[in-house]
C-alpha cells in the first residue's frame with residue numbers, strides 16, 4: 556500500500572485498512588486563513604498544519620493526519636484583505652464534529668494541535684465536552700499558547716536568535732518554515748521588519764486589537780533573515796518535542 560499519511564489523499568478502503576493495520580492515532584491540525592504580511596500567502600497556518608501533521612505522523616509511525624481545519628478564529632486580522640474568520644463557538648462546534656467523525660472509524664487516540672495562535676481558546680473550551688462524550692478514545696491536545704511560546708523562546712535562546720525578530724506572526728520563524736515547506740509561495744523580496752514590541756495583548760485578550768493598528772505590515776517580528784535551513788530546524792525541534800509528549804501520554808488531559 557502507498558505510504559500515505561494525509562487522509563484526504565487516501566481512499567476510504569486505504570484509510571480503513573491503515574487503521575486496521577496499526578495506524579491507531581489521528582492528528583487534527585487547526586489552521587487558519589488570515590493575512591501573513593506582504594510576503595506570505597493567506598493560507599500559511601493551514602499549509603504549516605499539513606506540514607506539521609505529516610511530519611509528526613511519520614515521526615510517530617502509527618498516525619494519520621485528518622483533513623486540516625482550514626478556517627480559524629482570526630477576527631483581529633479581518634482589517635487585512637483575504638482574511639476569513641469564523642467565531643469561536645463555530646470553531647468549537649467544528650472541533651467536536653471532527654472528533655465525533657474520527658472516533659467512529661476506530662482510532663484509539665485523537666491528537667488536536669493548533670497551527671494558529673487564535674485557535675487555542677476555542678480548543679480549550681471544546682475539550683472537556685469532547686473528552687466526556689468520546690470516553691472510549693484518548694483525546695490528546697496542546698491547548699495552551701504558552702506551551703508554544705515558552706518552547707519557542709527556549710529554541711531562540713539555544714540558537715542565538717532574537718525572539719522579538721523570530722516573532723510570533725509572519726516573521727522569521729513562520730517565513731523560514733514556509734521556505735522549507737512551500738518556497739514557491741514565499742516572496743522574500745517583500746519580507747520586511749514588522750512590529751517588534753510586546754504583542755502579548757493579542758493572545759491575552761478575547762478580542763485582540765485590529766492587527767493593522769499594531770502592525771501596518773501584518774508582521775509581528777522581522778521576516779528578513781529567514782531561511783529554509785532554519786525552517787527545517789524549527790520543524791525538527793517542534794516535531795520531536797510534541798512526539799515525545801504524545802508518547803509519554805502527557806497530552807491526554
Ligand SMILES: [Zn+2]
Pocket residue numbers: 591599600670671724725729
Ligand atoms: Zn501563522
